[in-house]
Amino acid sequence: MHETLHSPDSFRAILPVAIAVEETDEDVSESELFIEEKAQAVDAVRSRRREFATVRFCARQALGQLGYPPVPILSGRRREPIWPDGIVGSMTHCDGYRAAAVASKADMAAVGIDAEINEPLPVEVADLIMSENEAQAIRYLVSSEPYVAWDRLLFSIKESIFKTWFPLTESWLDFTQCEVSIEASTFAGHLRIPAPAFNGIDLSCIRGRWTVCRRHLLTAALVVASDGLEER
Numbered sequence: 001m002h003e004t005l006h007s008p009d010s011f012r013a014i015l016p017v018a019i020a021v022e023e024t025d026e027d028v029s030e031s032e033l034f035i036e037e038k039a040q041a042v043d044a045v046r047s048r049r050r051e052f053a054t055v056r057f058c059a060r061q062a063l064g065q066l067g068y069p070p071v072p073i074l075s076g077r078r079r080e081p082i083w084p085d086g087i088v089g090s091m092t093h094c095d096g097y098r099a100a101a102v103a104s105k106a107d108m109a110a111v112g113i114d115a116e117i118n119e120p121l122p123v124e125v126a127d128l129i130m131s132e133n134e135a136q137a138i139r140y141l142v143s144s145e146p147y148v149a150w151d152r153l154l155f156s157i158k159e160s161i162f163k164t165w166f167p168l169t170e171s172w173l174d175f176t177q178c179e180v181s182i183e184a185s186t187f188a189g190h191l192r193i194p195a196p197a198f199n200g201i202d203l204s205c206i207r208g209r210w211t212v213c214r215r216h217l218l219t220a221a222l223v224v225a226s227d228g229l230e231e232r
């Protein structure tokens with residue numbers, strides 16, 4: 001069994017301490033999967049099985065930080081991860097990066113993390129995921145700070161928002177149904193559809209944080225529990 005991973009340690013820098021996170025830029029062996037997990041990944045290609053195994057390894061390490069024993073983390077009907085009772089969390093993988101973040105439901109109602117390569121989106125994808133307001137803001141950001149692939153960052157933010165939205169609402173959210181504004185290290189996603197309240201929490205605006213880590217963009221959407229603590 002693996003005991004240590006090389007950790008780029010970057011989601012850690014943008015997540016509140018109540019959220020346990022493990023991240024890595026190297027894969028573990030598929031033998032790390034539980035039998036039930038292997039059954040879900042059996043038809044996948046080898047690279048997919050490796051990322052599937054590695055994020056689950058990260059998730060079990062993160063759960064361990066919260067005092068939880070290793071358990072299988074299965075995928076639900078819409079691919080959402082099924083966490084142990086009392087836990088919320090999120091997983092992401094992209095070329096050269098895998099991460100899992102978990103928290104107690106006492107602290108967080110939902111967490112969504114997403115990692116992407118810091119490279120511009122194909123134009124046809126960019127056109128599909130942003131409103132005219134967002135496109136205008138992105139054009140300005142590109143001209144002032146070309147080092148960040150702002151359109152890819154917007155895409156990642158929307159995916160991290162979706163990873164909080166789906167577990168809370170069990171419903172789809174289109175890229176155009178949420179308008180995002182980006183600040184220096186934070187973002188706010190304003191829902192363009194009626195947003196249900198979840199346990200008294202207003203979901204009409206979902207906020208989060210982002211950073212650039214070497215060649216990756218990392219985003220984290222955070223929905224704090226109604227009596228949870230937002231900051232470190």
Ligand SMILES: CC(C)(COP(=O)(O)OP(=O)(O)OC[C@H]1O[C@@H](n2cnc3c(N)ncnc32)[C@H](O)[C@@H]1OP(=O)(O)O)[C@@H](O)C(=O)NCCC(=O)NCCS
Pocket residue numbers: 051052055075078079080081090091092093094113114115158159160161162163164166167173174175176177178
């Ligand atoms: C679900 C989705 C966000 C995953 O993103 P991705 O870029 O494909 O992949 P990532 O590696 O970042 O994340 C994959 C992980 O997300 C998690 N995930 C998948 N579906 C999910 C869902 N419905 N809810 C929460 N988490 C989900 C899983 O843990 C998955 O990893 P696994 O299959 O190994 O368990 C994306 O495939 C998708 O369907 N997007 C469209 C919806 C959307 O983003 N709308 C924007 C609203 S503003």
